[in-house]
Amino acid sequence: KNEVEQSPQNLTAQEGEFITINCSYSVGISALHWLQQHPGGGIVSLFMLSSGKKKHGRLIATINIQEKHSSLHITASHPRDSAVYICAVGGHQTSGSRLTFGEGTQLTVNP
Amino acid sequence: DAGVIQSPRHEVTEMGQEVTLRCKPISGHNSLFWYRQTMMRGLELLIYFNNNVPIDDSGMPEDRFSAKMPNASFSTLKIQPSEPRDSAVYFCASSFLGGPYSNQPQHFGDGTRLSIL
Numbered sequence: 125k126n127e128v129e130q131s132p133q134n135l136t137a138q139e140g141e142f143i144t145i146n147c148s149y150s151v152g153i154s155a156l157h158w159l160q161q162h163p164g165g166g167i168v169s170l171f172m173l174s175s176g177k178k179k180h181g182r183l184i185a186t187i188n189i190q191e192k193h194s195s196l197h198i199t200a201s202h203p204r205d206s207a208v209y210i211c212a213v214g215g216h217q218t219s220g221s222r223l224t225f226g227e228g229t230q231l232t233v234n235p
Numbered sequence: 236d237a238g239v240i241q242s243p244r245h246e247v248t249e250m251g252q253e254v255t256l257r258c259k260p261i262s263g264h265n266s267l268f269w270y271r272q273t274m275m276r277g278l279e280l281l282i283y284f285n286n287n288v289p290i291d292d293s294g295m296p297e298d299r300f301s302a303k304m305p306n307a308s309f310s311t312l313k314i315q316p317s318e319p320r321d322s323a324v325y326f327c328a329s330s331f332l333g334g335p336y337s338n339q340p341q342h343f344g345d346g347t348r349l350s351i352l
Contacts, residue, residue, distance in 0.1 A: 155338035165324060167343040174338075210278065214338055222291050223268075223341070225278040 127151050130211050130226035137233050143198040145229045147211030156194050157223065158185050159210040167210075170196070201233045237261070241327050241344035249352050253315040256347045259308055260329030268341060269302055269312050270326040278326075284310065285332060317351045324348050 128149045137143055147156070158170040171178050171185040173194070178185050182201075187194040198205055211226040240259040248254060260267045268283040282292040284304045295302070299318070304310040314321055328341040 157340070159343075165348075166345050167326060167328075169340040169342065172338065172340045212278075222280050222283060222294075224280075227277050 126227070127224050128211055128213055128226040130209075130229050132229060133227065134230045135232070137201050137231070139202060139233055139235050141201050141233075143201050143205075143231065143233075145196045145209050145211075145231070147194045147196070147226055149192050149194075149211075149213045149224075151213065151224070153213040155214060156187055157212040157214070158194075158196050159212060161208040161210060161228070163207070170209075198231075203233045203235050206232050239327055239329050239342050239344035241325075241347050243347060244345065245348045245350075247350045247352065248317060250318055251316045252351075253313065254317045254321075254349060254351075256312040256325050256327075256349070258310045258312070258327030258344060260310070260327070261342055262308070264329035264331050264342070265307070266330045266332040267304060267310050268328040268330070269310070270328065271323045272326060272346070273323045281312070281325075319351045322349055322351050 131146045155172050155174045157172050160168045160170050170183060173185055173187050175187060175189060182199045184197040196209060208228040208230050210228045212223040214223040239261055242257045246254060266285045269281040270278050271281055272278045279294055281294045282302045283290055287304045287307060300314055302312045324346045326346045327344045330339045330341045332339055
């Protein structure tokens with residue numbers, strides 16, 4: 125079993141739909157990261173969170189430390205949101221600052 | 236502000252050749268990470284440095300891989316000799332960390348797409 129599990133692996137939505145991507149992890153962490161990788165390959169850090177919720181534009185990330193679970197929500201989705209979304213965890217004393225990555229969720233938003 | 240700069244963007248070479256990938260982190264960042272991304276294994280950490288010192292190199296696949304950070308503004312990842320299974324996209328990222336166990340957002344370079352024939 126992977127230390128970081130994402131679901132779904134693939135997600136297709138229509139423009140305007142509300143989207144949720146889930147991430148579960150099995151190790152103790154100090155922070156969880158959500159990354160976005162566009163078809164061109166570049167990786168952008170969207171959020172880093174250790175508790176509660178963060179919001180940036182149409183993106184919302186939540187984390188429940190007790191349940192070892194995080195969700196990334198996209199409101200009013202748009203075709204330009206099409207990308208791979210990657211969950212990563214790190215910062216535990218046994219792992220140092222190394223990040224452990226999920227396999228990613230391929231999101232396609234159709235117009 | 237300039238982001239993390241990697242070079243080259245693409246590299247195609249024959250197996251057995253030495254390959255050197257380069258990275259310039261964001262000025263002021265004290266930590267640098269090398270990652271490899273493949274279809275089969277996704278993103279994997281190879282090694283990271285904090286204040287130019289290698290902290291965790293447990294992800295380096297074998298002795299053919301080596302990484303150096305001679306100063307705060309430059310790092311190299313070298314593969315010698317290269318093999319076809321080393322073909323992947325190699326990303327460098329930098330961050331400002333308060334210590335080897337802390338966590339801050341990482342800023343990624345555009346990656347080097349490496350193909351070993």
